[in-house]
Structures are given as C-alpha cells and as structure tokens.
Amino acid sequence: MDINLTNNHFLSILQLASPSLPVGAYSYSEGLETLVENGTINSQTNLQHWLQSQLRYGAIRVEAAVMLRSHQSVSVGDMEALCRWNLWLSAARETAELRTSSWQMGRSLMQLLGKLDPQIMPIVNIVGNPSNYAIAFGIASAHWQINHTASLLAYLHSWASNLITAGVKLIPLGQTAGQEILLQLQTSFNTAAVEILALTDDHLACCSWGLSLASMQHETQYTRLFRS
Incomplete structure (x- = not known):
C-alpha cells in the first residue's frame, strides 16, 4: 500500500521532478526536433x-x-531485480540516441544523489554505470519514501514538461501555449498512471515506431538545437 504523501515527501518529489534538476533533460528532444523539421508537428494542437x-x-x-x-x-531490498531491470531497459531502447540520453541522464542523477544523500551510495554503486534515468529516478523516490502514485505522476509530468519546453523553442510557441498543453494533459497523466500501475511484467510493451524513426533521423539531422 502506498504510504501517505507528507510535506517532506511532497517537497522531495518536487525537487526530483523539477526542470532545474541538473541532469541534462533540457538538452534532448526525443525526436521532436525532427518532427518539427519535417512539418509533422507545427502547432500547439x-x-x-x-x-x-x-x-x-x-x-x-x-x-x-x-x-x-x-x-x-x-523498497524491498532486491538489488538483483534492480540490476536486472536496468539491463532490461537498456536492451529495450530502440535507438542509440534514446539509449545514450537515458544513460547520460541516469549517470547525472546518480552522481547528484550521491552528493545530496551519501546514504544512497551503496545502492548507486550496486547498479553501477551505465544506469538508466528511470532506474535512478526510482531509486531516489524509493529512498526518499515517496509513494508509487506520486512518483509515477511526477515522472510523467517531468517528461512532458521537458518536451513541451522543447516544442515551445522549436515550433515556436508562446510560453502560455506550453502551459495550456501541460494543463490539458492532466487527464492523460491520470489515465496513464492508472494503466501503468496495473501493467504486469508480461505486458510491458508499446507502439512507438514513430518515435523510433524520428529519433533515428535526428541522429543524422544536419542542423540541430538538441543533443543526439
């Protein structure tokens, strides 16, 4: 059962999901730059x-x-499972760009966690390098005793915020348009959270060929604002 979200837990998850967290998320567009370049995405809608x-x-x-x-x-002290899921997620990445960005952000977050809270270092050392960002985020939220639902919503919100910021720069859009998108996504966040919480290991699948193709094209795109 999820523990209650105390004030300290709430403040911790705000810090972990903050756009100012120095993990380099702002430098990636997850293929969005290519989609804007070819006109697939050109508006707020x-x-x-x-x-x-x-x-x-x-x-x-x-x-x-x-x-x-x-x-x-x-949470249960199963370090073998933690390392296995890290390897699984690395293998599940469909492009070099997506894998590299996850590893870079994961490494940055692991280093940051070690400095913020030295007690977390034994877990960080067990996972080692490379560590995926999702793994590092899960380690932090569990160590700080943030419940599953709050951790999940924060992760999704942080992901969307980063891509909206990229879209505001690339399309371009006004800051108000970006905030309108984020507000409109609240229902999608809640729906996705319920569905993701219910996923079994055998149902970890997605339909992301559009993202994969955009990411592959971005790796060789001539002019780029975002890292590949």
Missing part, C-alpha cells in the same frame, strides 16, 4: 496530440513502468 498519443501508446509507458519496478526493488 498537434504537439498536444503527439504527447497524448505517447502517454496512451508510447515508450514512456514502459519507461515509467520500469521506474516503478526500480522503486519496488529498492
């Missing part, structure tokens, strides 16, 4: 539609589900 589709069918669902399994593994 279709950016919102893309994000809603990803929450309904995309790889972010698998990522978030593995984050929860990382959380659970740390």
Whole structure:
C-alpha cells in the first residue's frame, strides 16, 4: 500500500521532478526536433496530440513502468531485480540516441544523489554505470519514501514538461501555449498512471515506431538545437 504523501515527501518529489534538476533533460528532444523539421508537428494542437498519443501508446509507458519496478526493488531490498531491470531497459531502447540520453541522464542523477544523500551510495554503486534515468529516478523516490502514485505522476509530468519546453523553442510557441498543453494533459497523466500501475511484467510493451524513426533521423539531422 502506498504510504501517505507528507510535506517532506511532497517537497522531495518536487525537487526530483523539477526542470532545474541538473541532469541534462533540457538538452534532448526525443525526436521532436525532427518532427518539427519535417512539418509533422507545427502547432500547439498537434504537439498536444503527439504527447497524448505517447502517454496512451508510447515508450514512456514502459519507461515509467520500469521506474516503478526500480522503486519496488529498492523498497524491498532486491538489488538483483534492480540490476536486472536496468539491463532490461537498456536492451529495450530502440535507438542509440534514446539509449545514450537515458544513460547520460541516469549517470547525472546518480552522481547528484550521491552528493545530496551519501546514504544512497551503496545502492548507486550496486547498479553501477551505465544506469538508466528511470532506474535512478526510482531509486531516489524509493529512498526518499515517496509513494508509487506520486512518483509515477511526477515522472510523467517531468517528461512532458521537458518536451513541451522543447516544442515551445522549436515550433515556436508562446510560453502560455506550453502551459495550456501541460494543463490539458492532466487527464492523460491520470489515465496513464492508472494503466501503468496495473501493467504486469508480461505486458510491458508499446507502439512507438514513430518515435523510433524520428529519433533515428535526428541522429543524422544536419542542423540541430538538441543533443543526439
């Protein structure tokens, strides 16, 4: 059963999901830059539609589900399962770009966690490098005793916030449009969270070929603002 979300837990999850967290999330667009370049996404409406589709069918669902399994593994002290899920998620990445971004952000978050709370270092050392970002996020949220639902919603919100910020720069859109998208996604966040919490290991799958193709094309895109 999820523990209550105390004030300290709430403040911890705000810090973990903050756009100012120095893990480099702002430097990646997850293929969005390619989709804007080729005209697939060129407005507030279709950016919102893309994000809603990803929450309904995309790889972010698998990522978030593995984050929860990382959380659970740390909570019960199952380090073997934690390492296994890290390897599983690395193998599940469909492009070099998506794998590299997850590893870079995971490494940055692991290093940050070690400095913020040295007591977490034994777990960080067990997982080692490379560590996926979802794994590191799950470790942090479990260590700080943040419940599953709050951790999941924060993870999804942080992911969407980063891509909305990228879209605001690329399309471009105004800041108000970005905030409108984020507000409109609340129902999608809640729906996705319920579904992801119910996923069994055998049902960790997604339909993300559009993201995969965009990511592969972004790796060789001539002019880029975002890292590949």
